[in-house]
Amino acid sequence: MDNEAAFDKFKSCTVEVLQVKPEQVTPDARFADDLDADSLDLVELVMALEEAFDITVDESELEGVETVEQAFSLISSKL
Amino acid sequence: MTGSSLERVVLVTGGSRGIGLACARHFLALGDRVAVTYRSTPPPAEDERLMALTCDVTEPDQVEEAFSQVEARWGPVQVLVANAGITRDLLLLRMKEDDWAAVVDTNLSGAWRVAKRAVGPMVRARSGRIVLISSVSGLMGVPGQSNYAAAKAGLVGLGRSLARELASRQVTVNVVAPGVVDTDMLRSLGEARVAEMKALVPLGRVAAPEEVAAAVGFLASTAASYITGAVLAVDGGLGMGL
Numbered sequence: 404m405d406n407e408a409a410f411d412k413f414k415s416c417t418v419e420v421l422q423v424k425p426e427q428v429t430p431d432a433r434f435a436d437d438l439d440a441d442s443l444d445l446v447e448l449v450m451a452l453e454e455a456f457d458i459t460v461d462e463s464e465l466e467g468v469e470t471v472e473q474a475f476s477l478i479s480s481k482l
Numbered sequence: 483m484t485g486s487s488l489e490r491v492v493l494v495t496g497g498s499r500g501i502g503l504a505c506a507r508h509f510l511a512l513g514d515r516v517a518v519t520y521r522s523t524p525p526p527a528e529d530e531r532l533m534a535l536t537c538d539v540t541e542p543d544q545v546e547e548a549f550s551q552v553e554a555r556w557g558p559v560q561v562l563v564a565n566a567g568i569t570r571d572l573l574l575l576r577m578k579e580d581d582w583a584a585v586v587d588t589n590l591s592g593a594w595r596v597a598k599r600a601v602g603p604m605v606r607a608r609s610g611r612i613v614l615i616s617s618v619s620g621l622m623g624v625p626g627q628s629n630y631a632a633a634k635a636g637l638v639g640l641g642r643s644l645a646r647e648l649a650s651r652q653v654t655v656n657v658v659a660p661g662v663v664d665t666d667m668l669r670s671l672g673e674a675r676v677a678e679m680k681a682l683v684p685l686g687r688v689a690a691p692e693e694v695a696a697a698v699g700f701l702a703s704t705a706a707s708y709i710t711g712a713v714l715a716v717d718g719g720l721g722m723g724l
Contacts, residue, residue, distance in 0.1 A: 441650060443647065443650060447605060447606065
């Protein structure tokens with residue numbers, strides 16, 4: 404899967420789980436501040452991404468992931 | 483007939499007899515679709531409308547399998563009654579490692595496992611009901627029940643933590659604490675002990691399982707939408723104030 408396609412897929416998961424508009428999902432968007440995501444939202448998002456990309460994300464890997472770019476980076480590293 | 487005609491999908495663990503079966507029948511009477519898990523004793527033949535699943539709640543694979551089967555047939559579980567429980571009453575000095583571990587693993591960890599499995603779909607649906615069956619023993623303490631009471635009290639901490647975690651998704655989590663209830667579990671304690679316990683109950687009698695099921699049914703209903711993290715004692719006044 405190429406990077407753009409992966410980001411589109413990542414974006415649509417984010418839009419669906421966090422109930423935000425696609426335009427809001429920019430690389431520097433912060434989950435908590437900009438996308439209004441609480442901790443449960445993030446758990447849901449990780450689960451949705453795991454399913455969509457057929458990967459597993461360890462709890463420890465989520466440490467310090469605060470922006471869309473950081474999250475996408477983590478996902479891409481597993482593809 | 484009052485009650486919901488929402489045809490919710492309900493799962494009661496340990497639902498083949500006692501309090502669990504009474505809960506299952508309560509929901510069936512409301513028109514819900516009800517699945518029960520059991521370890522060795524299946525539900526009575528006349529309760530044919532129940533979806534009966536063998537499941538040992540100490541085994542994560544079996545928990546997963548049970549939920550998958552319910553989901554395949556009816557969709558995600560909307561009401562979970564974590565009721566499966568055992569006793570292994572012994573004074574502490576006589577209690578072995580396994581007597582402790584088995585009771586805690588079934589009564590407390592089992593509830594944790596089924597709650598964990600149920601929560602994902604409830605969170606996604608932004609609605610759900612979880613009722614944990616604790617016991618007045620957990621609140622009062624009972625000689626010979628260090629394992630049982632610890633596990634049952636643990637359900638209060640578990641339930642309230644989950645209530646706080648899931649509240650933003652309109653999933654309520656509550657605890658019912660039955661007192662002395664007329665079930666196989668009670669009868670297994672022997673007549674003398676039952677008489678002792680009955681004498682302590684202000685209302686002077688044991689409960690019918692249906693009386694506990696009524697409380698569970700209420701907490702699972704839309705009427706209880708504003709109730710979460712509550713511990714509802716159904717004990718004839720036995721543990722009042724605790």
